[in-house]
Amino acid sequence: MPEAQQPAAVEAAVQPVLRLSGVTKRFGALTANNAISLDLQGGEILALLGENGAGKTTLMSILFGHYVADDGEIAAFGAPLPAGSPKAAIAAGIGMVHQHFTLGENLSVLDNIVLGTEPLWALGQNSGNAKQKVNELAGRFGLDIDPQRLIRDLSVGERQRVEILKALYRGARILILDEPTAVLTPQEVESFFATLKAMVADGLSIIFISHKLNEVMAIADRVAVLRQGSLVADFPIAEASRESLAEAMVGRAVELPERETQSAGDTVLNLQDVSLRDSAGKTLLDNVSLTLKAGEVLGIAGVSGNGQGPLADLLSGLAAPDAGALQVLGDRVTKVSPAAMLNRGIGRVPEDRHATGVIGDFSVEENLVLEVYGDSRFCRFGFLKGAALRRNAETLIEDFDIRGADPQTTTRSLSGGNMQKVILARVLTEKPRVILANQPTRGLDVGAAATVQRLLFAACAEGAGVILISEDLEELLQMSDRVAVLYQGRLSDSMAVEEADLRTLGLMMAGHGPGEVGDAP
Amino acid sequence: MRLEPRSHVPLWLNFAAPLSAIALAFLLCALLIAWAGAPVLAAYGALLNGAFGSVFALSETLTRAAPLIFTGLAAAVAFRAKLWNIGGEGQLYAGALAATYVGTGLVELPPFLMIPFLFLVGALAGGLLLLLPVILKLKLRVDEVVTTLLLNFVVLLFANYLLFGPWKDPLAMGWPQAAPIIDEGVLSPLIARTRLHSGLIWAVFFAVCAWAFIRYSKWGFEIRAVGNNPTAAGFAGIPLGATVLRTALLSGGLAGMAGVCELAGLKGYLTLDLSPGFGYTGIAVAMLAGLHPLGVIASAIFIAAIYNGADAMSRAMSISNYLADVMTATALLLVLASVLFVRYQPRLR
Numbered sequence: 001m002p003e004a005q006q007p008a009a010v011e012a013a014v015q016p017v018l019r020l021s022g023v024t025k026r027f028g029a030l031t032a033n034n035a036i037s038l039d040l041q042g043g044e045i046l047a048l049l050g051e052n053g054a055g056k057t058t059l060m061s062i063l064f065g066h067y068v069a070d071d072g073e074i075a076a077f078g079a080p081l082p083a084g085s086p087k088a089a090i091a092a093g094i095g096m097v098h099q100h101f102t103l104g105e106n107l108s109v110l111d112n113i114v115l116g117t118e119p120l121w122a123l124g125q126n127s128g129n130a131k132q133k134v135n136e137l138a139g140r141f142g143l144d145i146d147p148q149r150l151i152r153d154l155s156v157g158e159r160q161r162v163e164i165l166k167a168l169y170r171g172a173r174i175l176i177l178d179e180p181t182a183v184l185t186p187q188e189v190e191s192f193f194a195t196l197k198a199m200v201a202d203g204l205s206i207i208f209i210s211h212k213l214n215e216v217m218a219i220a221d222r223v224a225v226l227r228q229g230s231l232v233a234d235f236p237i238a239e240a241s242r243e244s245l246a247e248a249m250v251g252r253a254v255e256l257p258e259r260e261t262q263s264a265g266d267t268v269l270n271l272q273d274v275s276l277r278d279s280a281g282k283t284l285l286d287n288v289s290l291t292l293k294a295g296e297v298l299g300i301a302g303v304s305g306n307g308q309g310p311l312a313d314l315l316s317g318l319a320a321p322d323a324g325a326l327q328v329l330g331d332r333v334t335k336v337s338p339a340a341m342l343n344r345g346i347g348r349v350p351e352d353r354h355a356t357g358v359i360g361d362f363s364v365e366e367n368l369v370l371e372v373y374g375d376s377r378f379c380r381f382g383f384l385k386g387a388a389l390r391r392n393a394e395t396l397i398e399d400f401d402i403r404g405a406d407p408q409t410t411t412r413s414l415s416g417g418n419m420q421k422v423i424l425a426r427v428l429t430e431k432p433r434v435i436l437a438n439q440p441t442r443g444l445d446v447g448a449a450a451t452v453q454r455l456l457f458a459a460c461a462e463g464a465g466v467i468l469i470s471e472d473l474e475e476l477l478q479m480s481d482r483v484a485v486l487y488q489g490r491l492s493d494s495m496a497v498e499e500a501d502l503r504t505l506g507l508m509m510a511g512h513g514p515g516e517v518g519d520a521p
Numbered sequence: 522m523r524l525e526p527r528s529h530v531p532l533w534l535n536f537a538a539p540l541s542a543i544a545l546a547f548l549l550c551a552l553l554i555a556w557a558g559a560p561v562l563a564a565y566g567a568l569l570n571g572a573f574g575s576v577f578a579l580s581e582t583l584t585r586a587a588p589l590i591f592t593g594l595a596a597a598v599a600f601r602a603k604l605w606n607i608g609g610e611g612q613l614y615a616g617a618l619a620a621t622y623v624g625t626g627l628v629e630l631p632p633f634l635m636i637p638f639l640f641l642v643g644a645l646a647g648g649l650l651l652l653l654p655v656i657l658k659l660k661l662r663v664d665e666v667v668t669t670l671l672l673n674f675v676v677l678l679f680a681n682y683l684l685f686g687p688w689k690d691p692l693a694m695g696w697p698q699a700a701p702i703i704d705e706g707v708l709s710p711l712i713a714r715t716r717l718h719s720g721l722i723w724a725v726f727f728a729v730c731a732w733a734f735i736r737y738s739k740w741g742f743e744i745r746a747v748g749n750n751p752t753a754a755g756f757a758g759i760p761l762g763a764t765v766l767r768t769a770l771l772s773g774g775l776a777g778m779a780g781v782c783e784l785a786g787l788k789g790y791l792t793l794d795l796s797p798g799f800g801y802t803g804i805a806v807a808m809l810a811g812l813h814p815l816g817v818i819a820s821a822i823f824i825a826a827i828y829n830g831a832d833a834m835s836r837a838m839s840i841s842n843y844l845a846d847v848m849t850a851t852a853l854l855l856v857l858a859s860v861l862f863v864r865y866q867p868r869l870r
Contacts, residue, residue, distance in 0.1 A: 356752050
């Protein structure tokens with residue numbers, strides 16, 4: 001058999017397994033995909049890169065038959081693919097793993113995988129064979145999972161494995177993965193990449209949709225870049241660099257913001273042995289101590305769920321410490337509330353823009369004064385000064401380059417990046433002494449993320465201290481002066497960013513103390 | 522078809538969407554009228570005539586609209602803050618009870634003071650009544666839908682007790698009614714030989730006040746913020762508890778004023794049939810108006826017209842006047858659906 005497969009593999013490398021020619025899709029006046037021609041070779045990982053709204057998901061939806069293209073053709077393994085039929089796409093060997101999973105929560109892994117592949121009158125009759133096949137596929141690609149477990153008991157990473165197995169079970173030879181790493185922790189990403197390697201070694205072909213440059217550089221063989229619906233670049237990864245990819249994505253050179261290190265000033269924030277418990281008595285923060293000086297960025301690393309949320313709540317004024325002392329600008333904070341923290345000059349950029357950061361149905365001008373509407377600048381005799389609100393919004397929209405917004409725009413209609421700019425404008429214009437930035441660039445594209453970073457650096461240069469909580473280690477190392485790691489509610493001592501590297505931080509995030517790291521193999 | 526959020530809502534759409542929904546509701550209800558065996562056009566003609574066809578018909582419609590404006594405002598203000606006040610009926614009676622207590626001789630003021638004083642007392646009673654379930658909600662997380670609803674019956678039975686017992690007017694020939702409000706407190710009639718009284722003017726006045734308050738005041742800003750996204754509002758330092766309490770006082774107060782309006786405008790004395798469910802209908806009025814205080818004026822008149830007109834239609838065509846309930850319900854459902862098209866732009870893919 002191996003001998004027989006050899007020539008087929010060579011042939012596949014010659015004839016693309018998937019060929020898109022001139023695919024065009026319009027939504028009203030918007031051209032989501034403009035005459036895109038793209039080949040996928042057998043056994044390669046093609047990264048499809050682009051900013052939010054560049055047309056990546058639309059293109060893949062056409063491929064998988066969710067949308068019908070206005071123009072153009074698609075051929076899989078040399079045969080034309082009928083338009084608008086997911087069934088035909090599956091039959092042709094195309095499998096898709098969506099960004100948002102489509103699994104039945106109260107069904108077992110096996111049931112989810114088999115669902116829809118067996119005739120209705122013979123449900124479950126073949127489960128022995130099915131189980132064997134699933135186990136075989138899981139073993140071959142390192143997708144470890146117990147087929148009997150219920151989906152609702154699985155972690156996000158495990159659910160993703162089920163989605164991939166589902167596609168493989170249906171005989172997929174071309175796998176489309178839509179932003180697969182967005183939901184994974186750094187550790188999970190590593191094993192996920194190993195799975196991808198195993199799959200291409202087995203002859204599968206993969207389209208990997210992403211907007212994260214590091215991952216694309218790490219895993220892809222070839223990269224195609226979409227910008228505003230058009231294919232603007234298509235080259236082997238060996239010829240690509242972070243800078244060239246970023247430039248292709250946004251259409252202009254993106255300077256990743258650098259900042260000159262400056263001498264740290266006075267202490268602006270001090271936590272001394274702060275502990276926090278939830279209402280059930282479970283410890284959320286365990287004797288956390290930290291010191292933040294004016295003009296510096298302190299990065300907080302950690303796998304999500306190790307106390308980042310409680311630390312952010314504490315500094316936002318949403319939770320009061322159960323033990324320990326919290327000092328802002330040398331004053332001990334005894335009465336904790338969001339308003340009290342704001343009054344003491346803490347600016348807060350929350351983790352979830354939509355749920356916590358803005359009021360979606362409010363206009364931009366209203367959201368821009370959400371924390372200061374009661375101030376005499378904006379309020380007199382209990383009534384808001386409409387003209388002052390509008391002037392304030394006009395200034396901030398201009399200063400912070402909030403695109404697609406005028407003062408009356410409904411905030412919900414803004415893009416993620418511009419919504420984040422609204423929050424930053426609101427926070428930074430008050431000249432806070434301490435800034436809590438919780439995942440400030442999550443979900444933003446390269447250009448918007450760079451803007452956010454630049455704004456935080458500028459605030460820093462004006463004497464604010466920044467606490468940066470992020471799960472993106474690259475970003476932490478790039479932005480911070482010092483880094484500390486949260487693990488199970490305990491915060492490590494901070495270290496200068498020059499002394500930290502990805503490996504050390506990764507080990508500390510997994511619970512190894514900094515002392516042990518040196519000895520680790 | 523796909524729906525995209527609109528960044529700006531054109532003003533005309535705010536009117537066009539509910540009006541077309543109402544037109545569609547009439548079309549659908551035409552089927553019912555035809556089914557009931559009446560000529561559709563003639564039946565609608567009778568309805569229109571009964572609602573607006575004469576000075577008398579118009580005055581009756583507006584008389585009925587006045588308390589609905591108050592209870593509609595009460596629901597609109599509360600629902601804006603996601604405070605589900607279903608107790609408008611109880612607050613209405615609480616307002617009427619308080620106004621009866623002070624207005625039947627206890628306090629005597631000249632009319633230009635007496636009438637505002639009665640409204641104030643009624644508003645206080647309604648507002649304080651709503652405070653009770655709201656404090657339970659804030660402190661113990663008791664669901665206010667249940668408590669406000671059940672309080673309606675408590676208040677009504679209390680009024681029952683008073684009217685059959687200590688407050689029973691000895692001059693009322695044995696009827697369960699209280700002593701009349703003193704002359705200085707009676708709302709003056711607007712049109713001679715009709716029941717229309719100046720309560721309508723007060724209702725419109727308070728609707729404009731409520732609109733300005735919600736739209737432009739600091740506390741109104743807080744109410745809208747808490748109603749739209751309590752998490753973000755709390756994060757931004759807006760006091761959640763205080764805002765809900767203020768909303769309760771305002772909402773209960775408006776419902777209480779509905780009681781004063783009916784008491785001092787129509788009969789002049791408290792009876793147990795003071796309100797045919799104005800407190801409950803106010804919820805429909807508010808929803809129909811999209812919780813907009815000025816829209817409440819229009820939707821209260823609309824609903825009052827449907828009920829008045831349906832009575833006339835049912836007499837003329839001998840079909841059931843329950844059609845009025847069906848019509849308002851259909852209109853309400855379709856208007857709620859039309860809100861989708863105000864907030865989102867439909868696009869064909």
